[in-house]
Amino acid sequence: MEKSARPRTALNECVKVIVRCRPLSDREQKEGYDEVVKVWPERGAVQVYNPKGQDKLFTYDAAYDCTADTQTIYDEMVRPLVASVLDGFNGCVFAYGQTGTGKTHTMEGTTEHEGIIPRAFRHIWAHIENSASPDVTHLVACSYVELYLEDVRDLLAKDGKKLTIRGQELNGFYIPEMTSVVCKSAAEMVRVMRAGNRNRAAGRTDMNEHSSRSHAVFLVTVETAHRATNRIRVGKLNLVDLAGSERQRKTGASADRLREAARINQALSSLGNVISALAENSPHVPYRDSKLTRILQDSLGGNSKTIMIANIGPASYNYDETITTLRYAHRAKAIKNKPVRNEDPKDAKLREYQAEIERLRALIDKRRALERRRKPARARPPPVAAEEETDSIESEHLLAESTIEQEKCKTEELEHQIRALEDRLVQGGGGKDLINNLNESQMILEQRNMEITERKKREVEMQQKIDLEEETTAIVTNTFTTLQQEVDHKTQRLKKCLAKYTCVREETAEQREAHDAERRELEALHSALIAELRRRLLLADSFIPHAGRAAVLRLRYNDDTDTWDLPPSSGAEPLSVRPVACGGRRPQCAVYCSSAAPPRRRPHHLLDLAPLPLPPTARPYPRPPTATTAHVQVTETVVKKEPEIVEARRKTGRARPPSAHHRLGTAGVR
Numbered sequence: 001m002e003k004s005a006r007p008r009t010a011l012n013e014c015v016k017v018i019v020r021c022r023p024l025s026d027r028e029q030k031e032g033y034d035e036v037v038k039v040w041p042e043r044g045a046v047q048v049y050n051p052k053g054q055d056k057l058f059t060y061d062a063a064y065d066c067t068a069d070t071q072t073i074y075d076e077m078v079r080p081l082v083a084s085v086l087d088g089f090n091g092c093v094f095a096y097g098q099t100g101t102g103k104t105h106t107m108e109g110t111t112e113h114e115g116i117i118p119r120a121f122r123h124i125w126a127h128i129e130n131s132a133s134p135d136v137t138h139l140v141a142c143s144y145v146e147l148y149l150e151d152v153r154d155l156l157a158k159d160g161k162k163l164t165i166r167g168q169e170l171n172g173f174y175i176p177e178m179t180s181v182v183c184k185s186a187a188e189m190v191r192v193m194r195a196g197n198r199n200r201a202a203g204r205t206d207m208n209e210h211s212s213r214s215h216a217v218f219l220v221t222v223e224t225a226h227r228a229t230n231r232i233r234v235g236k237l238n239l240v241d242l243a244g245s246e247r248q249r250k251t252g253a254s255a256d257r258l259r260e261a262a263r264i265n266q267a268l269s270s271l272g273n274v275i276s277a278l279a280e281n282s283p284h285v286p287y288r289d290s291k292l293t294r295i296l297q298d299s300l301g302g303n304s305k306t307i308m309i310a311n312i313g314p315a316s317y318n319y320d321e322t323i324t325t326l327r328y329a330h331r332a333k334a335i336k337n338k339p340v341r342n343e344d345p346k347d348a349k350l351r352e353y354q355a356e357i358e359r360l361r362a363l364i365d366k367r368r369a370l371e372r373r374r375k376p377a378r379a380r381p382p383p384v385a386a387e388e389e390t391d392s393i394e395s396e397h398l399l400a401e402s403t404i405e406q407e408k409c410k411t412e413e414l415e416h417q418i419r420a421l422e423d424r425l426v427q428g429g430g431g432k433d434l435i436n437n438l439n440e441s442q443m444i445l446e447q448r449n450m451e452i453t454e455r456k457k458r459e460v461e462m463q464q465k466i467d468l469e470e471e472t473t474a475i476v477t478n479t480f481t482t483l484q485q486e487v488d489h490k491t492q493r494l495k496k497c498l499a500k501y502t503c504v505r506e507e508t509a510e511q512r513e514a515h516d517a518e519r520r521e522l523e524a525l526h527s528a529l530i531a532e533l534r535r536r537l538l539l540a541d542s543f544i545p546h547a548g549r550a551a552v553l554r555l556r557y558n559d560d561t562d563t564w565d566l567p568p569s570s571g572a573e574p575l576s577v578r579p580v581a582c583g584g585r586r587p588q589c590a591v592y593c594s595s596a597a598p599p600r601r602r603p604h605h606l607l608d609l610a611p612l613p614l615p616p617t618a619r620p621y622p623r624p625p626t627a628t629t630a631h632v633q634v635t636e637t638v639v640k641k642e643p644e645i646v647e648a649r650r651k652t653g654r655a656r657p658p659s660a661h662h663r664l665g666t667a668g669v670r
């Protein structure tokens with residue numbers, strides 16, 4: 001989860017999926033539930049008896065029944081992955097499944113039944129001891145975080161501080177501030193794991209006495225430096241124990257447990273969506289939907305070798321959940337990752353430590369040289385020297401000696417720092433002693449075990465291929481002597497096809513039912529969240545003062561920093577305070593300056609909206625010099641009548657329409 005350089009070229013490798021079925025619990029036995037799961041380990045297959053119709057058969061990379069122990073699972077499936085991590089690859093093992101199906105039992109285990117995590121620690125340290133040589137240096141560091149109620153918490157920090165996931169989909173997500181503990185043995189790593197577990201959220205439900213209420217990620221970083229090549233390889237191993245999916249009616253969760261369950265199911269649903277998108281090669285993979293999917297981004301579809309362990313229970317009353325888990329696990333088989341060896345990444349701690357040791361060594365050498373030069377030769381006082389002179393020589397000598405003492409202390413401090421740094425690194429002596437002999441034989445044994453495992457894996461794959469091809473070969477090789485034989489055979493095939501068709505139809509109906517159930521649950525959750533939101537709004541209305549509300553409404557949640565930020569003002573928001581003019585007073589308009597000016601700040605006082613008097617547009621009519629009497633009379637009556645017409649119009653309120661020029665004039669004012 002730390003920032004690492006992106007690979008350039010990589011070979012695709014599918015996610016390996018294994019299924020582990022636990023035995024019936026005491027409670028399930030007491031209540032008389034039937035077993036509906038049958039595991040075929042030699043074929044890597046799981047068969048589920050369907051009480052309503054056709055049985056269901058799923059095949060995986062490996063399948064383990066209740067008789068298989070964690071040692072077998074580790075040797076057959078996990079050991080090669082941890083070996084790759086030691087070779088500089090990223091690796092991830094995550095346990096997925098319904099609550100109470102044995103995820104924590106598989107990953108952490110108990111003191112009697114060690115889980116995968118402590119086994120991985122022992123494997124890592126056996127390898128380090130085996131490769132002990134003065135030319136090889138190792139650095140092993142651990143971090144442990146949990147995702148509780150969508151908060152990432154540091155399980156190794158004393159105050160369990162909240163952490164922030166940084167990065168982007170393109171370059172990968174990482175948690176920069178998580179505590180990293182450098183370990184020197186497997187036992188120390190187990191102690192770190194137990195210390196973290198004590199801080200992990202757990203609680204009792206009707207389905208599990210000790211139910212994990214958070215998703216936990218244990219990260220082991222192994223850095224290896226080879227002096228001969230001067231290269232550093234960094235392998236990162238993510239060991240993930242997810243919280244289990246749960247139905248409220250079965251777990252009897254309420255209050256806090258219900259809130260936890262809602263968040264757990266939400267994160268698992270996002271994980272399911274990511275798995276589906278990757279399996280279908282969808283162009284968009286919704287990693288950003290939850291913090292869990294962000295943390296697991298590299299493990300699903302990224303730079304990592306990944307194993308998914310699907311845990312299931314055999315009891316009939318968990319039929320639906322078992323089928324859902326098996327379907328998701330089956331889908332995850334199609335996810336392709338691109339693992340690449342991490343060589344010389346920028347964030348290698350080992351390189352940092354080595355550089356620091358070199359620097360401190362150079363500093364010590366410099367100081368020693370200086371000390372030698374400064375060492376005062378105890379000067380003998382001249383036989384006939386004045387008493388004062390002797391005193392000053394003596395005090396100078398004392399001063400020099402105390403400076404040297406101080407320098408010595410500083411040098412010792414530096415040496416101590418070097419020892420502390422070197423202590424963090426593990427370097428072998430390379431001698432052929434008894435322990436080395438033992439390690440060598442252990443290595444040979446491991447290699448043999450790996451070979452056996454590889455053969456077993458191939459057997460399972462072959463068996464699966466044989467099963468698949470059996471039907472098709474039967475059709476090809478069959479030669480029919482009589483027509484009746486052919487009819488019989490084709491009827492048989494038709495029946496098989498019909499059975500398959502029924503099966504697919506049933507599955508579609510079941511998926512629809514499951515989808516409906518999920519939708520109903522989401523609707524219930526949605527209503528609960530709306531009720532909560534209303535309550536909070538009511539609180540806000542009652543308690544947040546009006547003055548601060550505008551700022552509260554502008555707050556935006558920042559996914560990367562996990563905080564509410566107040567974005568800088570865009571200028572569109574109403575101003576709470578009238579801005580003050582900087583410098584001198586604002587310029588005053590001419591209207592204001594005139595003596596009859598009304599008070600300021602009212603627009604109708606500043607703008608004179610009355611139309612300006614227009615200049616006359618027609619010349620006065622010159623009377624013609626010679627005119628007939630009649631004509632003069634008519635003209636006189638018209639001239640006489642004009643003021644009367646104007647007066648009549650004024651009384652009826654019907655003014656003459658303004659001329660275009662007049663209209664333009666007023667429009668200009670408006």
Ligand SMILES: Nc1ncnc2c1ncn2[C@@H]1O[C@H](COP(=O)(O)OP(=O)(O)OP(=O)(O)O)[C@@H](O)[C@H]1O
Nearest residue numbers: 022023099100101102103104105208211212243244
């Ligand atoms: N393979 C197994 N063999 C024997 N007992 C098992 C096995 N798997 C699980 N159990 C038992 O089942 C119980 C529940 O297991 P566990 O707590 O690991 O479940 P879980 O999946 O982690 O549950 P949750 O999701 O609620 O945390 C434990 O008592 C455990 O000992």
